[in-house]
Amino acid sequence: MREIHCEQIRAAVRELVLKANVELPSDVVEALKAAHKQEESALARRILGILLTNAEMALEKKMAICQDTGMVSVHIDMGQEVRVVGGDINQAVNEGIRQGYQEGYFRKSVVNDPLSRINSGDNTPAIIHYQLSPGDHFNITVMPKGAGSENMGQLAMLKPAQGLAGVRDFVIKAVKEAGANACPPLIVGVGIGGNMEMAAYLSKKALLRPLNTRHHRAELRTLEDEWLGLINRLGLGPQGMGGKTTALAVNIETYPTHIASLPVAVSLSCHATRRRSCKL
Amino acid sequence: MKRIQAPLQEEVVRSLRVGDEVLIDGVIYAARDAAHKRMAEAIAQNLALPFNPQGQIIYYVGPCPAPPGRVIGSAGPTTSGRMDAYTPALLERGLRAMIGKGERSQAVVQAMQRYGAVYLAAVGGAGVYLAERIIAVETVAYPELGPEALLKLEVESFPCIVAIDAYGGNIYQEVRNRVKCPEYKEGKHDEKR
Structure with a gap:
């Protein structure tokens, strides 16, 4: 049985959050550049230009791309032949976040109780998902994710009779209602199927897929392209101030239901879609 | 591009129109959710506010901590709508502008018209770009709120777009009115707003 020490997990998480918050993924940078090239509105072009400059500055100055360095969700995909030794795996993950956020001068954005709302002071706890x-x-x-876009997410339990058209309209409605609040240009993660918690989880998994990787199933790939076209025809544009780029991509994930x-x-997710992975 | 000096003169505020791009020089105040809640409590109890809002600009921001050698960390705008409930009372006390991102409630837009105020949008997500325009920072109140403390910021050429002016001109509304997507039929589902 392969052993992984908690110390390795702590070190890896620390490194991942330090990089994720500072380096915008290259697929997002490429998508922003492509959007910048094809925008016609002067204001939209200027906004996209500022976002590209901001990404370069963050990298150069080792500063957070966005001040909302988010609450961190951590996805651990582990083999059943692995044994974690040397402590508590959850504590190791949270310690990595605590150290990374301290060393990176990132904002501590977590309150320890949703009702009494006292800042936990170190950006922990993370939201941890284990997959065996x-x-x-x-x-x-x-995935450190800011609340500006997170707060505009939506979930619906549709009737099967509403079918594909119902799903499509719900997705577009969510983008339209989010308007400027979610900081377009957006990456739209769509989870379809499962049950209530699974649909939400899938919509997050969808955000982890790079923008230049389309769904492996042809029919879903077609929907991703079609819905992106519809969303961009809404004309909300960068920051909701008009333009052709309301979203950079639509990523769909599905599950039996x-x-x-x-x-x-x-x-x-806003343009600052921060995600970073490693293998131990 | 218009250059404006903060705190703001009423005639400057009234000269701005939706869509104008401005560069702000001078002193502004940083406050977000928790600081607004504290200020609202002070107003409800007839206590003095930590600063006089007369002519001032509030920037909705919770910055990252300052790395060594810098005055502030990443410092872009947060979603303004969460401050809507608190804003009319501040406008009534002379606040002339807010900087943030995203839409405002009808009550805020009406109070802006009544008292003569503008809502300025900064580019959301451009935290480093905007932090570069902040040259001095001082904590004014509520240090225990951490990233939500009330700060006084000195800014130089801080870039914003007039999103809502003192006459009700509203860039977000204009864009929404232009929405064109024939394939998407509105009203099939209950609209939230």
Whole structure:
């Protein structure tokens, strides 16, 4: 049985959050550049130009791309042949976040109780998802996500009779209602199927897929392209101030569902879609 | 591009129109959710506010901590709508402008018209770009709120777009009115707003 020490996990998470908050993923940079090239409105072009300059400055000055360095969700995909030794895995993840946020001069954006709302002071706890499957792999992905876009996410339990058109309209409605608040240009994560919690989870998994990777199933790939076209025809544009670029991509993930259900969740992410992975 | 000096003179505020791009020089105040809640409590109890809002600009921001050798960390705008409930009372006390991102409630837009104020949008997500335009920082109140403390910021050429002017001109509304997507039929689902 392969052993992974908690110390390795702590060190990896620290490194991942330090990089994720400072380096905008290259696929997002490419998508922003492409959008900048094809925008016609002068204001929209200027906004996209500022976002590209900002990404360069963040990298050069080792500063956070966006001051909302988010609450961190951590996805641990581990093989069932792996044994974690040397302590508590959850504590190791949170310690990595605590250290990374301190060293990176990132904002501490977590309150320790949703009702009494006292800042926890170190950006912990993280939201940790474990996925077990055969093998001896151990992959960690971090996604620090800001609340501006997160707050505009939506979930609906549609009736199966509403079908594909119902799902499509719900996705577009979510983007339209988010308007300027979610900081377009957006990356739109769509989870369809499963049950209520699964749809929400899928919509987040969808945001982890690079923008230059389309769905492996042709019919879903077609929907991703079609919905992106519809969303961009809304004309909300960068920062909701008009233009052709309301979204950079639509990523869909699906799962089998109940005969009576058609769950759909939409997770919106701003251009500062921060994600970083490593293998131990 | 218009250059404006903060605090703001009423005639400057009234000269701005939706869509104008401005560069701000001078002193502004940083406050977001928790600081607004504290200020609202002070107003409700008839206590003095930590600063006199007369002629001032509030920037909705919770910056990152300052790395060594810098005055502030990344410092872009947060979503303004969360401050809507608190804003009319501050406008009534002379606040002349707010900087943030995203839409405002009808009550805020009306209070802006009544008292003569503008809402300025900074580019959301451009935290480093905007931090470069902040040259001095001082904590004024509520240090215990951490990233939500009330700060006094000195800014130089801080870039904003007039999103809502003192006459009700509203860039977001203009864009929404232009929305063109024939394939998407509105009203199939209950609209939230």
